[in-house]
Amino acid sequence: MRFMMMMYPQIEESDWEPPAEAIKAMVDYNHELNGAGVLLSLDGLHPPGAGAYVTFSNDGTANVTDGPFSEAKELIGGYWMIDVRSKEEAVEWARRCPARGCVIEVRRVQEREDFPPELRSVVDERPLDLT
Amino acid sequence: MTDAHRAIDAVWRIESARLIAGLARLVRDVDLAEELAGDALVAALEQWPQSGVPDNPGAWLMATAKHRAIDLLRRQATLERKVQELGRMEEREQQITEEQLAEAADDPIGDDLLALIFVSCHPVLSTEARAALTLRLISALSTEEIARAFLAPVATVAQRIVRAKRTLAEARVPIELPAREELPERLASVLEVIYLVFNEGYAATAGPDWVRPELCDDALRLGRILAQLLPDEPEVHGLVALMEIQASRFGARLGPGSEPILLLDQDRSRWDGVLIRHGLGSLDRAVRSGRTLGPYTLQASIAACHARARRAADTDWEQIAALYDALAQLAPSPVVELNRAVAVGMAFGPAAGLELVDALIARGELSGYHLLQSVRGDLLQRLGRVDEARAELKRAASMTQNERERDLLLARAAATDRPIGRH
Numbered sequence: 384m385r386f387m388m389m390m391y392p393q394i395e396e397s398d399w400e401p402p403a404e405a406i407k408a409m410v411d412y413n414h415e416l417n418g419a420g421v422l423l424s425l426d427g428l429h430p431p432g433a434g435a436y437v438t439f440s441n442d443g444t445a446n447v448t449d450g451p452f453s454e455a456k457e458l459i460g461g462y463w464m465i466d467v468r469s470k471e472e473a474v475e476w477a478r479r480c481p482a483r484g485c486v487i488e489v490r491r492v493q494e495r496e497d498f499p500p501e502l503r504s505v506v507d508e509r510p511l512d513l514t
Numbered sequence: 515m516t517d518a519h520r521a522i523d524a525v526w527r528i529e530s531a532r533l534i535a536g537l538a539r540l541v542r543d544v545d546l547a548e549e550l551a552g553d554a555l556v557a558a559l560e561q562w563p564q565s566g567v568p569d570n571p572g573a574w575l576m577a578t579a580k581h582r583a584i585d586l587l588r589r590q591a592t593l594e595r596k597v598q599e600l601g602r603m604e605e606r607e608q609q610i611t612e613e614q615l616a617e618a619a620d621d622p623i624g625d626d627l628l629a630l631i632f633v634s635c636h637p638v639l640s641t642e643a644r645a646a647l648t649l650r651l652i653s654a655l656s657t658e659e660i661a662r663a664f665l666a667p668v669a670t671v672a673q674r675i676v677r678a679k680r681t682l683a684e685a686r687v688p689i690e691l692p693a694r695e696e697l698p699e700r701l702a703s704v705l706e707v708i709y710l711v712f713n714e715g716y717a718a719t720a721g722p723d724w725v726r727p728e729l730c731d732d733a734l735r736l737g738r739i740l741a742q743l744l745p746d747e748p749e750v751h752g753l754v755a756l757m758e759i760q761a762s763r764f765g766a767r768l769g770p771g772s773e774p775i776l777l778l779d780q781d782r783s784r785w786d787g788v789l790i791r792h793g794l795g796s797l798d799r800a801v802r803s804g805r806t807l808g809p810y811t812l813q814a815s816i817a818a819c820h821a822r823a824r825r826a827a828d829t830d831w832e833q834i835a836a837l838y839d840a841l842a843q844l845a846p847s848p849v850v851e852l853n854r855a856v857a858v859g860m861a862f863g864p865a866a867g868l869e870l871v872d873a874l875i876a877r878g879e880l881s882g883y884h885l886l887q888s889v890r891g892d893l894l895q896r897l898g899r900v901d902e903a904r905a906e907l908k909r910a911a912s913m914t915q916n917e918r919e920r921d922l923l924l925a926r927a928a929a930t931d932r933p934i935g936r937h
Binding site for chain 1: 743
């Protein structure tokens with residue numbers, strides 16, 4: 384089963400680029416994941432200030448707010464997608480991340496089979512071809 | 515299982531292969547290494563629920579196992595001293611081992627793990643024994659899980675593993691990497707085992723299920739681990755590519771009633787894009803090596819032809835027929851020949867395909883293999899020889915042991931008088 388490990392660095396934007404030794408530890412960790420045959424993909428993100436918020440009102444109107452943001456500490460910094468046998472194994476991999484003062488959220492990826500049948504038929508009506 | 519036990523189980527699945535591999539190098543015995551690792555797991559199950567999982571659980575398990583190993587060696591040494599007056603030489607040998615044990619069992623480049631994989635898949639063992647031992651030692655599956663995977667009684671699998679370890683000890687198989695000149699043969703033996711495990715999951719040979727995806731995932735992880743350990747061996751990447759592209763079709767292989775859907779009838783939008791991209795990447799690594807394409811890379815190239823076709827009608831059958839041609843020359847087998855017949859039938863018409871199938875029959879090959887009849891039935895139907903086609907498909911149905919496949923074949927037999935719409 385696939386899990387997304389989402390990293391929330393909990394740091395200010397000015398600290399977004401970690402020191403070289405922290406990056407080296409993360410590279411080692413990524414190799415450990417890959418060497419165990421569980422890593423499917425990963426990405427690190429630019430700081431939130433370089434991006435934007437698109438917020439929607441209840442009537443569906445979109446509002447765009449450009450960065451920087453005062454509450455950047457709560458935002459995602461990157462993710463790993465892994466393939467493991469159980470939630471516990473995903474959690475154990477997350478535990479091994481050489482991270483400091485941050486949060487990793489572990490979430491199972493939803494597969495087509497996980498949708499209830501009536502919703503599945505809506506999805507199946509217009510298949511998405513990504514390959 | 516309690517939460518704590520599930521967490522420990524997860525640690526075990528991640529750590530046990532490296533743990534056993536490191537210990538096996540030190541004590542030079544797979545069985546003893548597994549026993550020591552098992553002792554360490556028992557200690558973890560006793561202590562961790564109270565103390566919590568340590569920060570470096572792998573090092574904790576290794577340290578615990580090493581303590582047990584040292585105790586054991588000391589007891590043996592004492593025993594030998596009592597039994598033998600002339601035990602000095604052996605005593606010294608024991609001490610050396612003890613010193614080796616005391617040093618950290620670091621395995622940064624994974625040589626221990628690779629050595630254990632080669633030992634588990636040693637050609638001195640039967641293929642079944644190799645598969646069981648590999649799933650146990652490298653994939654950390656329990657005997658019960660392996661038995662479930664192979665639809666075999668637990669006692670049979672347990673016996674198989676015990677005998678395999680005994681055979682390795684009796685044949686004095688060293689726990690080390692194979693010599694360079696041995697590597698091709700030894701690697702072929704490892705790849706064969708991984709693909710056997712994958713196929714056992716992919717096309718369940720017996721029983722009610724068509725696919726056991728968990729077993730395929732285990733094989734995939736084994737393949738990816740091996741690809742990291744042997745990055746310069748193109749066939750390892752070829753096998754990973756083959757498995758990833760085949761596994762990408764899981765979501766499309768079964769219909770709403772869990773009936774199997776053949777490749778050309780599958781809804782390709784349900785193929786797994788992540789696995790296809792991975793598989794094509796692995797194939798690229800295998801091909802870029804510049805070495806002659808091996809059998810797994812050729813099969814992966816064939817699978818890639820299907821993966822790249824957005825619709826079944828876009829399939830490059832001439833390319834596939836050419837690849838099967840190459841495969842038939844490199845690794846000739848009746849099954850490859852049958853697949854070549856299918857590809858030739860699609861590329862150059864059913865008469866050309868039937869000619870190859872009938873040549874197989876004339877040579878007495880694959881008799882009793884349901885897919886031979888199934889393919890022949892398909893080709894006959896496309897030639898308009900409907901009655902013969904129906905008879906062949908019924909024969910195929912009577913030959914398969916897989917219940918769902920039997921249903922599918924009978925449904926095709928019943929539909930032979932309808933025009934074929936799918937090509």
